Amino acid sequence: MQTFDLAARGLRELNQTLHGVNGNTNQTAWEIINTRGSHAIAVGVDAPIDITVNGTTGYYCAGMNKQATIRVNGSAGPGVAENMMSGAVFVEGDASQYAGATGRGGLLVIKGNASSRCGISMKGIDIVVHGNIGHMSAFMAQSGNLVVLGDAGDALGDSLYEARLFVRGNVKSLGADCIEKEMRPEHLELLEDLLRRGEADAKAKPEEFRRYGSARKLYNFNIDNADAY
Amino acid sequence: MCGIVGLFLKDKSLEPKLGEMLADMLVTMTDRGPDSAGIAIYGGADDGLTKITVQSSNPKKDFATLDEDLKEAIGKPVAMMVKSTHAVIELPTDQVDAARSALSHLRPDVKIMSVGDALEIYKEVGLPKDVAHRFDLSKMKGTHGIGHTRMATESAVTTLGAHPFSTGPDQCLVHNGSLSNHNGLRRELIRLGTTFETQNDTEVAAAYVSQKLKEGQNLGEALESGLDDLDGFYTFVVGTKDGFGVVRDPIACKPAVMAETDQYVAFGSEYRALVNLPGIETARVWEPEPATVYFWNH
Numbered sequence: 001m002q003t004f005d006l007a008a009r010g011l012r013e014l015n016q017t018l019h020g021v022n023g024n025t026n027q028t029a030w031e032i033i034n035t036r037g038s039h040a041i042a043v044g045v046d047a048p049i050d051i052t053v054n055g056t057t058g059y060y061c062a063g064m065n066k067q068a069t070i071r072v073n074g075s076a077g078p079g080v081a082e083n084m085m086s087g088a089v090f091v092e093g094d095a096s097q098y099a100g101a102t103g104r105g106g107l108l109v110i111k112g113n114a115s116s117r118c119g120i121s122m123k124g125i126d127i128v129v130h131g132n133i134g135h136m137s138a139f140m141a142q143s144g145n146l147v148v149l150g151d152a153g154d155a156l157g158d159s160l161y162e163a164r165l166f167v168r169g170n171v172k173s174l175g176a177d178c179i180e181k182e183m184r185p186e187h188l189e190l191l192e193d194l195l196r197r198g199e200a201d202a203k204a205k206p207e208e209f210r211r212y213g214s215a216r217k218l219y220n221f222n223i224d225n226a227d228a229y
Numbered sequence: 230m231c232g233i234v235g236l237f238l239k240d241k242s243l244e245p246k247l248g249e250m251l252a253d254m255l256v257t258m259t260d261r262g263p264d265s266a267g268i269a270i271y272g273g274a275d276d277g278l279t280k281i282t283v284q285s286s287n288p289k290k291d292f293a294t295l296d297e298d299l300k301e302a303i304g305k306p307v308a309m310m311v312k313s314t315h316a317v318i319e320l321p322t323d324q325v326d327a328a329r330s331a332l333s334h335l336r337p338d339v340k341i342m343s344v345g346d347a348l349e350i351y352k353e354v355g356l357p358k359d360v361a362h363r364f365d366l367s368k369m370k371g372t373h374g375i376g377h378t379r380m381a382t383e384s385a386v387t388t389l390g391a392h393p394f395s396t397g398p399d400q401c402l403v404h405n406g407s408l409s410n411h412n413g414l415r416r417e418l419i420r421l422g423t424t425f426e427t428q429n430d431t432e433v434a435a436a437y438v439s440q441k442l443k444e445g446q447n448l449g450e451a452l453e454s455g456l457d458d459l460d461g462f463y464t465f466v467v468g469t470k471d472g473f474g475v476v477r478d479p480i481a482c483k484p485a486v487m488a489e490t491d492q493y494v495a496f497g498s499e500y501r502a503l504v505n506l507p508g509i510e511t512a513r514v515w516e517p518e519p520a521t522v523y524f525w526n527h
Contacts, residue, residue, distance in 0.1 A: 037501035056500050056514075075514065077500060078484055096484065096516055115516045116481055135481075135519060 002027050006041070007034035014041065021047045037077065042070055045087075062089045065106060081108045084125055090199070097134070100127045103144065109198045116153065119146045122163055128198025138165055139175065147194050149204045157212055161219070165212040166191055168204055176228050177218045181211045231405040232258025232378040233392075235466040235496035236506075237473035237525050238371075243492055243507075244272070248369030252361040254495075254502040255376040259357045261405075261498055262378035265391035266360040267352025269401040269468055272371030274347035278308075279322040282342040282349045283332070284315050284388060291336050292316050302331035313363045314388070315342065315351050322346065340389060340426065345399030347372070347470050352391035372527060373473050375466045375496075377403040383411070383430040394432045396423070397439035399470040404431040405483045405498055406462035414458065434459060438467065452476045452522045464517075466496050474524040481519035488512040494525050 004014055014032065021027060028049050035041060035055035042051050046066040053061065056074035063082045072080070075093030084103040091099075094112035101117065103125025110118075110127070116134035119127050119141055128147045135153035138146050141163035151169035158175020164187070165178075174180075191206035217225055234254035238244055248270065255266060285291035288311065296309035299318065307328075308319040320328055325344060332339060343350040351364040357378045361367065377392035384390045393401040408414075411430035414437060419425065423436045437459065441451035448469055455465075456479065464483040467474045475496055477485055488495045488503050490512045497503045500514070517523055 036504040037499060056504075058499055058501055075500070094514075094516070096486075097482075116519070 001029045001031055003031045003033060005033050006038060007036065011038060011040060015043055018042055018045045018047075018049075018051070021045075021049055023047055025049065035074070039077070042068070045070070048087075056093070065089060075112065076110075080110075081106075081125075084108060088197075094131070095129075100125050103127070107197055109200075111199075113150065119144075119163070122146065126194055126197075128194055128200055130198075130200055130203060132169070135172075136175070138163060141165070145190065145194055147191065147198065147200075147209070149200060157214070159218060160212075160214040162214065164190075166194075166209040167212065168209045171210075171212070174212065177215045178212055179215045181213045183207075183209070183211045187211055230261040230380045230498075231392075232261030232498045232502070233376070233403045233405050233464065233466050233496065234258060234498070234502050235373075235375040235403075235468075235473060235475070237373040237494040238492070239494070240492035244372060245370050247272070247371040247374055249367040250506065251374045251376050252366040253505050254497060255357045255366075255378060256361060257502045257504075258376075258378045258498060262380040263356055264381045264386045265352065265354040265379045265388070266357035266377065267350065267379075267391045267393050267403075268361075268364075268366055268374060268376040269343070269348060269350045269393040269395070269403075270366075270369050270371045270374040271347040271399070271468060271470065272349075272369075274399075274470060277322065278319045279325050279344065279346055280349055281318045281320070281325070281328060281332075281344050282315060282351070283318065283336075284340045284342050284352075285336070285338065286314065286388075287338070288314050288316070291339050295336060295339075298335050299328060299331055302335065303327045312351065312365065314353060315364065317349050343395035343399075343401065345395075345470065348395065348399045348401060348468070350393055350395055350401060352377075352393065353388050354386055354391065372471075373468060375401065375403050375468050375473075382407050384428045387427075389427050390429050392431055393468075394429070394435035396432065396435040397442060400435070400439060400442070400468070402431065402435040402438060402465055402467045404434060405464045405485075406478070408434060408459055408461035408463065410460040430461070434463070434465065448472060448474060449522050449524055452524075456520050464498070471527040472524060473526075474522060475517050476522045477517055477519050479520040485517050486514065487517055487523070488514045 030051045039058040043063040045068040048067045051070045053072045058077040060079040062070045066085045071090040078096040081089040084106040088107040095114040098117040100108040113131035118133040118137040122141045132150035142161040152171045155175035157178030188206040195201040300307040392403040395401040408430040411433040
């Protein structure tokens, strides 16, 4: 295990060190200490390594992640795992605004609650939230899956494209063009896998969720739908 | 961006350290707003005196004999403590109006920053570290306080444009965000009798709250009304004589983190501002919900 003291060596050295790690490394396990809410921790990592962030983070932790598995033993500030490409990010505490925004792949798991705009403009990422999510989550989501074991705030899935949203609790309101859809066998199968990989299979069963998706009325501009935009 | 901080103490043993803790939180937020900084601090309300905090761009000249001149004008004892460009004048509570009117004649260039039994406000342009040093914030005691580091958007970088804004006795407000309907609201408030010192949007928000209190609402109700009437982006942290409140607009773009322990309630624009508080590792930490008023009282 490589331990990196952020307070002693600084952010620039941390990220340069992690960027220097490649696929052939023997240094596959990293621990980052003294995070103290710092920004941009472990951003742009591109190697199949395990990173444990011990403490709470500021903006954009694990942004643009590729391949790495990053676990935050604390809460995450705004924009955690933003634009993730692959790999996995686990947040043991809560996540702030726009967790997993624009993510193209990989898995983001939040064990606590996520606040507003979780999964905004998601483009292929899978997100599993054990608690609740805030308002305007999955706004303009394009593909991928958002699984919420708790409740969702206002305007879930506003202007949604092809992403699938699974919510176990209450949805305060649905955004424009977002509707409830039937849960078919393939969705139960998909959910079972997501709950297992999201370390949530002991907490929830696929049958307890409802599925939401796009009504596909706002895909192409139609003057008859002008009021809905 | 702007950075805001606030600290409301429940544990009296921390009161001697309030200034030190707040100054540390403020300096941590420097990179959210390096234009100017300010702090409002509440303490010592039970002595039967009222404090008027004033500011001068020429403190040597303006403050030299200000206490004696004021004493002569109102015929009552006046105590004054000068700190850099600010001075805190203490006088009997029933003499506040007389002192205000005397001040406008004696020192027309001196600006009143705050009036209250408990409240003192210190604010200046410059880096938060320098502002904190200039006013010796780390030595200040108190029960609660709020602070602001400013990245100017809606008005000029001047001392008066710095936060906190106080528009009523023992009331003050700091703001991260920008209001889009402040000009209309300002006109309405002027019609109702408010005088404004700046073109700043935050001053309008502070004056709006004062107006609602004048109309008989309590602070919680005033902030609820603000959710209907104030348009734009905001996280507000407000102070009153014995209270501390937080509210975010319904969209809640501007960041906010709160922490509570048996010893205190703390607010920061970012978690970084809170990391040196005692017991933060085990505190209840959460993000305030949009359009929801949070309030604590002593």
